[in-house]
Amino acid sequence: MSEPSAPISELAWRELLFQHTEGLPAAFAAGPVTGYCGFDPTASSLHVGNLVPVMGLVHLQRAGHRPIALVGGGTGMIGDPSGRSSERTLQTLETIAENAAAIRAQLAKFLDFNGPHGAKLLNNADWLAPLSLLEFLRDTGKHFSINYMLAKDSVKSRLETGLSFTEFSYMLLQAHDFLELHRREGVSLQIGGSDQWGNITAGLELIRKTTGGEAHALTFPLITNADGSKFGKSTGGGSVWLDPARTSPYKFYQFWIGADDRDVSRYLRFFTLLARAEIEALDEAVRTAPGQRAAQRALAADVTTRVHGTDAARVAQEVSALLFEKADPQGLSDAALAALREEIPFAVYAAPADGPALSEGIDVYECLTTLGIAASRGVAKRLLEQGGVSINGTKLTAADRVVGAERLLRGRHLLVKKGAREFGLVHVPA
RNA sequence: GGUGAGGUACUCAAGUGGCCAACGAGAACAGACUGUAAAUCUGUCGGCGCAAGCCUUCGAAGGUUCGAAUCCUUCCCUCACCA
Numbered sequence: 001m002s003e004p005s006a007p008i009s010e011l012a013w014r015e016l017l018f019q020h021t022e023g024l025p026a027a028f029a030a031g032p033v034t035g036y037c038g039f040d041p042t043a044s045s046l047h048v049g050n051l052v053p054v055m056g057l058v059h060l061q062r063a064g065h066r067p068i069a070l071v072g073g074g075t076g077m078i079g080d081p082s083g084r085s086s087e088r089t090l091q092t093l094e095t096i097a098e099n100a101a102a103i104r105a106q107l108a109k110f111l112d113f114n115g116p117h118g119a120k121l122l123n124n125a126d127w128l129a130p131l132s133l134l135e136f137l138r139d140t141g142k143h144f145s146i147n148y149m150l151a152k153d154s155v156k157s158r159l160e161t162g163l164s165f166t167e168f169s170y171m172l173l174q175a176h177d178f179l180e181l182h183r184r185e186g187v188s189l190q191i192g193g194s195d196q197w198g199n200i201t202a203g204l205e206l207i208r209k210t211t212g213g214e215a216h217a218l219t220f221p222l223i224t225n226a227d228g229s230k231f232g233k234s235t236g237g238g239s240v241w242l243d244p245a246r247t248s249p250y251k252f253y254q255f256w257i258g259a260d261d262r263d264v265s266r267y268l269r270f271f272t273l274l275a276r277a278e279i280e281a282l283d284e285a286v287r288t289a290p291g292q293r294a295a296q297r298a299l300a301a302d303v304t305t306r307v308h309g310t311d312a313a314r315v316a317q318e319v320s321a322l323l324f325e326k327a328d329p330q331g332l333s334d335a336a337l338a339a340l341r342e343e344i345p346f347a348v349y350a351a352p353a354d355g356p357a358l359s360e361g362i363d364v365y366e367c368l369t370t371l372g373i374a375a376s377r378g379v380a381k382r383l384l385e386q387g388g389v390s391i392n393g394t395k396l397t398a399a400d401r402v403v404g405a406e407r408l409l410r411g412r413h414l415l416v417k418k419g420a421r422e423f424g425l426v427h428v429p430a
Numbered sequence: 431g432g433u434g435a436g437g438u439a440c441u442c443a444a445g446u447g448g449c450c451a452a453c454g455a456g457a458a459c460a461g462a463c464u465g466u467a468a469a470u471c472u473g474u475c476g477g478c479g480c481a482a483g484c485c486u487u488c489g490a491a492g493g494u495u496c497g498a499a500u501c502c503u504u505c506c507c508u509c510a511c512c513a
Contacts, residue, residue: 254466257466258466260467261465261467289465290465290467291464291465291467292465293465293466293467296465296466320466323466324466325466376476376477376478377477377478377479378476378477378478378479379459379474379475381479381480382459382460382473382474382475383459383460383474385460385474386459386460386461386473386474387460387461388459388460388461388474389460398480401480418459418460419459419460419461420460420466421466422459
């Protein structure tokens, strides 16, 4: 690796810099800096909204510094009031431990754990759990005035609606973490979302008071969507998770493909490691040929590959090409066919009692109704008459009510399509 | 509790004895166009049926009639005004 360089300029052009302490550029210039970022184990998976701080750590490492990801197994038991309008529900110890383990595994995909500035994953439960209350009050609490704590935005905004002593104490725990990491690992930088500024600076304060050492803070901007919706929600409204069991790689890929033209340039900067020249070329492509959506494709391919791996990303692309770009279903890979079954309605065909026997062919009405694509046979019929149905990529007419078995795809499958984007997959037993 | 108005298909809303599966608008769906965008234009829009046609619907249940969403009875519900 090259000499540690300041990631400041890199973060700046990527528009990832919200604010940082004054001495940070000098600290970066002086040599490798160890920086950390905390992740709440409130769920068993990270979601795309967590990706900004994750990428922050990645940039730190790429610039020759040493990143530490801290899973909040201890603080997760308390709950950060920052950016929250109401008290958090506490979670059980077991849930938090499980979540922490799952998040660790996801973070491992982004960071390099080998080499002189290899990343490290820590859990603050390791030192917070054994910490005694008296010890905490003497060593940490003593350094903070209530006035100081009340002045923090995270607290101030909650004075009206109410805030428990537990959540009020949160910033001290986070400060304690920072100090602990400063001592154990030589950490001198904490990064996080812009809402973390208050908590981070509490840590700087504690480090300065107890050790006289200098430490720094760096925060990222809040991600916004151009249309005013909340970033990280799928069209259905649910969060987009990194866990493939929660959000399939195909849906994950589609989330990025669907990025608004007005957002895609920023997202490329935030979430990919593409070089500046490449991203600027894609910006240009959005301006000159928005219909190509080259930027969205690049974004989706890059992020999906990093999170789910090359194979899963390829399958997601293949399925997307089939469903949205009229790719030939005959060329579908087995993996894509298997993925498809999970994404679109799937049914096993049974010849209807009053319809054509299986030997005569496959009844299209039956396929449409059992898949739930058409509410009734009458609707199915009208669809066919209007040219709204195609099978394996070929448009059917009113005369094609029964299709021959020779049209089945590998594994005796039939890809049924209604209109532009509603699909179903039928398996026809031999 | 009293008086008045009303309950029609996904929504709004016509229809007051046969021409009503029920005007019209919106939504939705399909086709053309398109960028997995938006707009626009065309078509469809209770079920079964290739069709002729049949079946089930107009708050619910009964009744009158050759025939009812439309008339009568009872019941249920909503809204408005008065107390």
